[in-house]
Amino acid sequence: MSRLVLKGLSKAYGPVRVVDDVDLTLQEGEFVCLLGPSGCGKTTTLRMIAGFVEPTAGSISMNGEVLSAPGAVLPPERRRMSMIFQSYAIWPNMTVAENVGFGLKLQKLPAAEVRALTKQILEVVQMGHLADRYPAELSGGQQQRVALARAIVVKPAVLLLDEPLSNLDANLREEMRFEIRRLHDEFRITTVYVTHDQAEAMATADRIAVMNAGRIEQVDAPHLIYTQPRTRFVAAFIGRTNLLEGRLTKNDEIGLDGFTLRPAQLGQRMPDAAQPILLSVRPQAMSLSRHQPELREGWPVLPATVAQRTYLGESWDYVVRPQHSGLQLRVAAPPRQVHEVGEEVWLELDPQQIAIVS
Numbered sequence: 001m002s003r004l005v006l007k008g009l010s011k012a013y014g015p016v017r018v019v020d021d022v023d024l025t026l027q028e029g030e031f032v033c034l035l036g037p038s039g040c041g042k043t044t045t046l047r048m049i050a051g052f053v054e055p056t057a058g059s060i061s062m063n064g065e066v067l068s069a070p071g072a073v074l075p076p077e078r079r080r081m082s083m084i085f086q087s088y089a090i091w092p093n094m095t096v097a098e099n100v101g102f103g104l105k106l107q108k109l110p111a112a113e114v115r116a117l118t119k120q121i122l123e124v125v126q127m128g129h130l131a132d133r134y135p136a137e138l139s140g141g142q143q144q145r146v147a148l149a150r151a152i153v154v155k156p157a158v159l160l161l162d163e164p165l166s167n168l169d170a171n172l173r174e175e176m177r178f179e180i181r182r183l184h185d186e187f188r189i190t191t192v193y194v195t196h197d198q199a200e201a202m203a204t205a206d207r208i209a210v211m212n213a214g215r216i217e218q219v220d221a222p223h224l225i226y227t228q229p230r231t232r233f234v235a236a237f238i239g240r241t242n243l244l245e246g247r248l249t250k251n252d253e254i255g256l257d258g259f260t261l262r263p264a265q266l267g268q269r270m271p272d273a274a275q276p277i278l279l280s281v282r283p284q285a286m287s288l289s290r291h292q293p294e295l296r297e298g299w300p301v302l303p304a305t306v307a308q309r310t311y312l313g314e315s316w317d318y319v320v321r322p323q324h325s326g327l328q329l330r331v332a333a334p335p336r337q338v339h340e341v342g343e344e345v346w347l348e349l350d351p352q353q354i355a356i357v358s
């Protein structure tokens, strides 16, 4: 197992820094997702870790040894890393077993050992019964299992995956997410996983590094990325949210359009009174009711009107307008809680679930 450290890592193409001053440390056996929109620099970062791309500035080290720095890049084949690409990239002219055993053969292991290790890993990914098939005779998910087996069997120091599930349909993607996490729990290989799919990142990662325009905006455990986003970008990119601008009032509350709030976080992080404050209020942080709820200390209750609604199967997505306010808020409610458009309701906010973003 290996500890991987990226320090001030940058890559410029011409004047554009597509990876910009990235600092990231993976502990031994940790699984970190690089999550961000298309073009934010995820693949470039991964290719630098693998040794295919030379950094313009900064360094990559593993267990204290520098692998990459400007002008000094250890070639990919000497890094003991396995990489899996978006297209499965297993060899079409080799059977499943030959594909998986190939890396072991390169390591010059005796044939009997290659056979035994191959058999063992194929059982782990539930492909033992298909060892003699060719890739063209496999489904997309099966091919991806072979790619995983082939990457893991050589016991790499680091496993790198670039959108490995993007060619699969939605159900299979979900199944393979759990499969990838299960394999990680079994082998504990230090892993960097690139994706633009937040559900995939949430399901697989110990920590998520959210990237935007070449920079890492936040690195945290999945639930913290969701409940305590630190920037506007992270709040809006991960899940749906209401971003509200306010200002600190004289009694240390936050004044918004038509009402005031006192987020639980305020105690720890008193914002600057001169600056506007951005709050992230998730649709799940609010609830609607037909009758005025009992007042709870610190939980604002506002009369509001239902402006729009969408039935999503697993929940209702309501848009409500608090009275005496120009705000429109998206509120999630359980499927059996039905309100009509135009109905007057009571809106209650949970101060624990309101994040001060900046």
Ligand SMILES: Nc1ncnc2c1ncn2[C@@H]1O[C@H](COP(=O)(O)OP(=O)(O)OP(=O)(O)O)[C@@H](O)[C@H]1O
Binding pocket: 013, 018, 036, 037, 038, 039, 040, 041, 042, 043, 044, 045, 196
């Ligand atoms: N060899 C290159 N020459 C010039 N520009 C490049 C090169 N490789 C990548 N880029 C640019 O760098 C930026 C980041 O690309 P990268 O492939 O890292 O993005 P990504 O986050 O992986 O996106 P996606 O989710 O679409 O795969 C893009 O704007 C891309 O056009």
Ligand SMILES: [Mg+2]
Binding pocket: 042, 043, 044
């Ligand atoms: Mg990419």
